[in-house]
Amino acid sequence: MDSPVVSGSLRNRLALTLIGGAAALALLLFFAARNYAVQVAQRGQDNILEASVTSMLDAAALRNGRVELDLPYSAFSMLATPADDRVFYAILQDGVFLSGYEDLTFSESASDRSPTFESGQMRGAAVRKISASRTLIGANKRTEIQIVLAQTKDALAEALDQISRNAALLGVGFFALAAALSFWATSATIGQLGKLTSSVTRRGPQDLSPFTKPVPREMAPLVSSLNSLMGRLDQSLSQSEDFIAEAAHRVRTPLATVRSYAEATLQRVDKEENREAMRSMVKAIDESSRAAGQLLDHAMITFRADHLEREKIDLVDLARDLVLRLTPIADMKDLSISLRGDPQVPYSGDLVLLQNAVRNLIDNAMKYSPAESSIDVTASAHPTPRITVCDHGPGFPEDEIDTLTLRFQRGANATGTIGSGLGLTIARDVAHAHGGKLELANQREGGACVTLSL
């Protein structure tokens, strides 16, 4: 049987889609978590910087027209971090540098009580910088104190690293879980198809009944089209069988009538030329009915060969039945049929086909046997189960022995003998359907031997 053309795998496609989705979601989760962590950490540093700068500004006072600023200790202590971040500051009065680091510049956008945050570089390190100002009002004097405070971001970076690692772990964990789930889901889904497949495969060749086991809703259309295909197949198979039986009936009954009349007339007619005509007529009828019969047999065999109905049979029983059945015909020619060989040859095969094949072999032997000779039927179990039919006729023409099993091929010495040339073809086809072969040979002392070897 041809294996179907495979294009991709449903399982792989489903698993890849699910795993790809899980990977994208895991990445998204990682970046979202990290981004959020960055924002939260930055806001924490900003809050401390603001508190610190506010406490500095609060400490500033205008006394006797002079600005006094005593930097409170707490303003720096609250900036202490485990990473020992460095802190820079600059104090300006109305834009004029008073104290601290002169290279820290005040952000012009900062207004009174509304500080401005900036990220930047300070002496080769990344810093977060806050600019805040406060207006001091004294007696007829008004001045503005501006403070810039910057802190390196080492602690923040460390925290971020930590959070990123955790987010990455979380992402990988999520991905692994999702991948496992998608494998499980894929297997469970595909498993339903597998179940259906095995229940189709397990069926016997004759079982064309519809599937009744419950299946998931999505598979119902598949099963119902499968069932309808089975139904049509069943119908067409039984139609073929009925057709073969009907065709045989339609062809054979009128032939039987004509033949009977011709034969009855032959008995009454005395004139030799009329008798010769009637004889030719009977001969022609025999030829056509035999051909029709064998064509139908051949059709039935071709039809059955695809799905053999194997059963346990005994080839000796089969041969004995056929010998008994054919003995009355052999008697008419004073032929004797003998059955020899092993007492039992068990074999598992299609009884109808094997009977047909062996009957054709014995028929052939009877046709070519001279009167009062014997036909030997031998059934043996070794080396393979086999039935051999030998006669004492003229044997096969040596140069044609290989082509005689071809359809409608008849031996050169068959002229004058009624036959369709299908007998050996049928026997050979039956042998092939059972994985065996048909062997043709001539006996040394004369006569043909055909072996149906299974």
Place this chain on the structure above:
Amino acid sequence: MKFLLVEDNKDLANAIVSRMEMSGHVVDHAEKLEDASDYVATGDYDLILLDIMLPDGDGRAFLQKHRASDFDTPVIVLTARSQVSDRIGSLDLGADDYVTKPFDHAELEARCRAVLRRRAGNTTTAIEVGGIEFDPVAGHLIVCGNAVTLRNRELRLLELFLNAPGKIFSKNKLADRLFSYDDDVSENAIEVYIGRLRKHLQPSALRITTLRGLGYRLDQDG
């Protein structure tokens, strides 16, 4: 022998009846299973020839029904169906044998003879004439107290003569009865069988006379 033929095809039935009568048998003909049942109920038959496809039913159902009620008359089924698969069904239902249409009448007769011989345990149908005792069913011939073994063709030849004593049979007619149509028969072959039969009948009062140019005839001395 008394036969019942159950066959709905009138032409075929007529041909079978005339052929059987020629061989010295009495044949009743039923066209339907219903008629067949009546015949079987009233007549005592030696053999029934039964068609399978009949207008009022399946011959096999008829067979099965009658076999179930102690009916043991031998039955030969006439079938036109696919040969081998029908065989199993008919024989399982109690048929003794079957022939496939179209059949050689000689084959039908041969099968009738074989079935009757198998079933003939209790009946003898021997003909006693001119010092011979002949049982055509069993194929036994006793000539002046000595049992003689006849070959099938010798037996059929003797039967033919005994059924029509005094009738002249041409060589061709005898050949048609003894050989099938695809055999190449020489005039010589008939002479061989006539010769053999003459030898068997030698001690009896029966003679096979050669009528030059006409054929052969069975005569009785005295």
